[in-house]
Amino acid sequence: MPAEVKERQYQGKVHQLSRELMNAWTSQLARANETGEPTGAIMISGNCVEILRAFDIHPIFPEVTALQNAIRHQSLPLILKAEQAGYSSDNCAYVKADIGLFLSGGMGPGTKMPYPTITLCNYVGCNVYVKWFEHLAEATGSQLFMLDIPFLRTPEPTAADIRYVVKQFEELIRILERISGKKFDIDKLREILGYAARAEEGYARSKELCKRSPAPFDCYFDAINMMGPINVLRGTREAADFFDEAVKEFEGMVAEGAGPLSEERFRMVVEGPPPYPYYRSFRNLFTRWGAVAVASTYSTVGGIWEFGFRHDPTRPLESIAEQMLTENLTNRSIVTRYGQIRRYVEEWRADALVIHSIKSCRLFSAGQGDMREYFTKELGVPTLLVESDLEDPRYYAEAQLRNRIDAFFEALEHKKLVAA
Amino acid sequence: MAVDQTIDRCRELIAEPLGVIAERWKESHPGGRVAACFPVWSPAELIHAGGMLPLGLLGGGATVELTHADARFQSFVCSISKSTLELGFQGLLKGVDGLVFSNICDVARNLSSIYKRNFPHFHVDYLHLPQNSTSAGVADYTAEELRRVARGFESAFGVKITEDSIGKSVELYNAIRARLRALYAFRIAEPQKLSTVELYLILRALTQADPEESLIRLDELLAELPGREGRPKDRIRVVIEGAFCEQPPLGLLEVLEEAGCYVVEDDLLLGWRWFTSDVPVNADPFRALGQSYVDRAVPSSTRHEGREHRSKGLIEKVRRSRADAVIFTPPKFCEPALFDYVPMKQGLEREAIPHLLVEFEEKMWTFERTRNEVETFVESMLFD
Numbered sequence: 001m002p003a004e005v006k007e008r009q010y011q012g013k014v015h016q017l018s019r020e021l022m023n024a025w026t027s028q029l030a031r032a033n034e035t036g037e038p039t040g041a042i043m044i045s046g047n048c049v050e051i052l053r054a055f056d057i058h059p060i061f062p063e064v065t066a067l068q069n070a071i072r073h074q075s076l077p078l079i080l081k082a083e084q085a086g087y088s089s090d091n092c093a094y095v096k097a098d099i100g101l102f103l104s105g106g107m108g109p110g111t112k113m114p115y116p117t118i119t120l121c122n123y124v125g126c127n128v129y130v131k132w133f134e135h136l137a138e139a140t141g142s143q144l145f146m147l148d149i150p151f152l153r154t155p156e157p158t159a160a161d162i163r164y165v166v167k168q169f170e171e172l173i174r175i176l177e178r179i180s181g182k183k184f185d186i187d188k189l190r191e192i193l194g195y196a197a198r199a200e201e202g203y204a205r206s207k208e209l210c211k212r213s214p215a216p217f218d219c220y221f222d223a224i225n226m227m228g229p230i231n232v233l234r235g236t237r238e239a240a241d242f243f244d245e246a247v248k249e250f251e252g253m254v255a256e257g258a259g260p261l262s263e264e265r266f267r268m269v270v271e272g273p274p275p276y277p278y279y280r281s282f283r284n285l286f287t288r289w290g291a292v293a294v295a296s297t298y299s300t301v302g303g304i305w306e307f308g309f310r311h312d313p314t315r316p317l318e319s320i321a322e323q324m325l326t327e328n329l330t331n332r333s334i335v336t337r338y339g340q341i342r343r344y345v346e347e348w349r350a351d352a353l354v355i356h357s358i359k360s361c362r363l364f365s366a367g368q369g370d371m372r373e374y375f376t377k378e379l380g381v382p383t384l385l386v387e388s389d390l391e392d393p394r395y396y397a398e399a400q401l402r403n404r405i406d407a408f409f410e411a412l413e414h415k416k417l418v419a420a
Numbered sequence: 421m422a423v424d425q426t427i428d429r430c431r432e433l434i435a436e437p438l439g440v441i442a443e444r445w446k447e448s449h450p451g452g453r454v455a456a457c458f459p460v461w462s463p464a465e466l467i468h469a470g471g472m473l474p475l476g477l478l479g480g481g482a483t484v485e486l487t488h489a490d491a492r493f494q495s496f497v498c499s500i501s502k503s504t505l506e507l508g509f510q511g512l513l514k515g516v517d518g519l520v521f522s523n524i525c526d527v528a529r530n531l532s533s534i535y536k537r538n539f540p541h542f543h544v545d546y547l548h549l550p551q552n553s554t555s556a557g558v559a560d561y562t563a564e565e566l567r568r569v570a571r572g573f574e575s576a577f578g579v580k581i582t583e584d585s586i587g588k589s590v591e592l593y594n595a596i597r598a599r600l601r602a603l604y605a606f607r608i609a610e611p612q613k614l615s616t617v618e619l620y621l622i623l624r625a626l627t628q629a630d631p632e633e634s635l636i637r638l639d640e641l642l643a644e645l646p647g648r649e650g651r652p653k654d655r656i657r658v659v660i661e662g663a664f665c666e667q668p669p670l671g672l673l674e675v676l677e678e679a680g681c682y683v684v685e686d687d688l689l690l691g692w693r694w695f696t697s698d699v700p701v702n703a704d705p706f707r708a709l710g711q712s713y714v715d716r717a718v719p720s721s722t723r724h725e726g727r728e729h730r731s732k733g734l735i736e737k738v739r740r741s742r743a744d745a746v747i748f749t750p751p752k753f754c755e756p757a758l759f760d761y762v763p764m765k766q767g768l769e770r771e772a773i774p775h776l777l778v779e780f781e782e783k784m785w786t787f788e789r790t791r792n793e794v795e796t797f798v799e800s801m802l803f804d
């Protein structure tokens with residue numbers, strides 16, 4: 001193995017800004033807990049946070065709470081608590097960590113999380129969402145609204161799909177009016193969607209810059225700093241400004257030829273969520289090889305903006321429906337995802353595909369062996385498949401992962417040398 | 421045909437590969453098409469209305485060795501998804517033309533598109549069944565979805581699915597479901613005369629046979645069963661819950677009974693007896709089916725029911741069948757079953773209904789541990 005690559009001393013503002021924005025959001029939630037302002041629990045995948053925002057209902061994202069607890073090494077006791085209550089070791093650990101939290105009195109990562117006023121299940125692809133929010137509504141005694149988004153099973157959503165979703169929006173809006181005591185104001189929603197579109201533009205432009213070599217940031221490990229603002233805070237002026245700032249920073253880095261590592265040796269596409277309990281050590285396994293993610297599927301669970309879709313304030317509800325139906329990773333088939341990854345490999349000029357297979361998340365992972373077949377056998381893209389979990393630290397086997405990753409990059413390095 | 425003979429015939433039928441059944445049917449129906457449905461609910465009526473044969477696509481059980489599919493689906497994924505894919509790789513579905521999957525879970529969802537990629541000659545459709553049970557738009561949406569599926573069959577196979585023909589198919593399947601309800605009621609009344617293994621064989625054979633033929637057999641069975649011998653045994657009455665998708669091995673059902681249980685209710689092959697009363701035959705059969713999917717539905721782990729607690733339907737089943745306990749039988753790795761276990765178990769505990777958890781896999785072949793667990797459970801109840 002050649003001399004080790006190091007992470008570059010990071011000098012930008014994006015990480016810090018993102019942290020500040022997300023902290024401000026958690027503080028708002030804590031305040032809502034005290035003042036009794038309405039809150040709504042909602043899922044990340046292809047979400048419709050803009051609708052909650054139009055009523056000033058504070059969005060709670062149980063997935064974010066779960067991942068923050070995992071990063072802080074606090075997920076295992078919560079998972080065990082849920083398992084004691086009857087959840088299986090084979091259930092998605094995100095759900096267990098969240099339910100475990102409520103079974104332990106509702107403490108969030110360092111802050112008390114409010115009990116939601118409404119539990120809004122945006123059922124976008126993931127069937128576990130349905131169960132999760134059924135259980136959450138029961139555990140918290142909050143009202144449950146099941147927003148059923150038909151899965152994208154035809155190239156375009158059908159007219160019936162769109163009608164059905166918009167109809168449900170109208171029904172949801174009546175409920176939100178009652179909860180918030182506010183009348184629905186379509187102009188306010190348009191304004192929110194304007195901010196959303198601006199953030200989407202910034203996120204897309206940032207990703208576009210990763211086509212450059214070196215990529216200015218790691219679109220898997222660093223993208224997490226942008227996923228908070230794009231998925232949780234989308235529709236706020238602050239999130240829109242954040243992305244303007246991000247683009248500026250990344251453009252500056254491209255101009256200087258700077259990337260996240262001291263050297264970019266391999267460009268990879270990463271598929272699957274990260275192992276939050278071991279985020280840093282997992283990242284290091286790639287950094288040592290100078291491997292940078294130039295694109296990732298995980299960064300598109302909330303929305304795929306890099307291929308051009310933006311919320312349209314002139315068609316507010318229809319455009320939210322379209323986003324939920326088509327413009328996110330989760331509501332599309334796994335084979336459609338192969339097409340998304342293929343574009344990344346080709347347009348972002350990647351050397352390899354790394355599939356991080358997550359035991360918890362069958363939505364992502366069930367069938368990734370077929371994905372590997374497709375990329376290695378049909379497209380000839382070097383592909384590595386490794387397994388662990390996004391929330392449960394018990395499934396992270398560092399030595400085994402390291403061996404697999406080292407062997408893969410050694411072979412890739414050899415191939416490069418031979419080709420040169 | 422005597423009951424025992426019919427049941428033996430059922431046992432033989434379900435041992436045959438689906439493709440063999442499809443080919444045989446085609447010999448007597450030249451130009452006919454066959455569509456197989458993955459659990460749980462599928463629109464058998466639509467398939468039948470197009471002159472096609474609807475079959476159940478229920479995995480490979482313990483008989484199919486995985487040679488390709490386990491490289492596609494990881495170790496933490498349920499067995500039925502792998503063995504179902506394997507059927508394709510081993511050519512055991514030759515003769516089947518169409519496959520229908522629906523949004524029961526994330527695994528079935530991925531399996532559907534992976535099937536299509538690996539075997540493009542199948543017409544594969546994925547049905548999005550509604551999870552919102554109360555929206556004013558849900559029946560129209562479901563009707564449109566069923567129309568879409570019907571149009572898909574029409575353009576893939578050149579068949580015609582008219583409102584008229586669906587009406588007739590709905591009547592046929594209403595009749596079959598009424599017979600199944602009668603069989604279930606019979607087992608509740610006299611479980612010593614119809615074991616669960618036998619009822620399951622009948623039910624499963626129905627998913628592998630011509631429905632007109634099945635109806636005749638069901639009527640014969642219902643006429644002959646009351647005269648059957650059977651002395652009541654000292655057993656507890658149980659409901660089993662959880663095996664609505666991956667199929668339990670016959671050995672498991674046998675062991676439950678041998679260890680001292682009368683299974684008096686279950687959720688086996690739920691999709692084939694989904695509607696709790698007849699689907700109305702009216703001017704718009706698509707809408708009638710769609711509305712019924714929501715309003716005449718058995719409680720199921722694969723459909724969100726916003727109007728009542730998940731345990732309610734189970735508790736009703738326990739009361740209706742005068743059961744003493746519930747045995748949960750989720751397949752290993754099956755998220756819908758494993759998630760629902762928690763609220764259902766809590767509901768049972770509130771009602772002081774005893775329960776036991778027994779996980780299984782379709783490929784399981786030794787049952788001694790299960791036997792011991794169930795025997796201990798039964799003893800604790802009998803001598804309580």
Ligand code: SF4
Nearest residue numbers: 092094126128361362
């Ligand atoms: S299965 Fe995957 S997408 Fe669904 S809740 Fe779990 S981690 Fe999230």
Ligand code: SF4
Nearest residue numbers: 498525665666754755
């Ligand atoms: S057994 Fe469970 S997890 Fe597997 S396909 Fe069926 S419903 Fe899905």
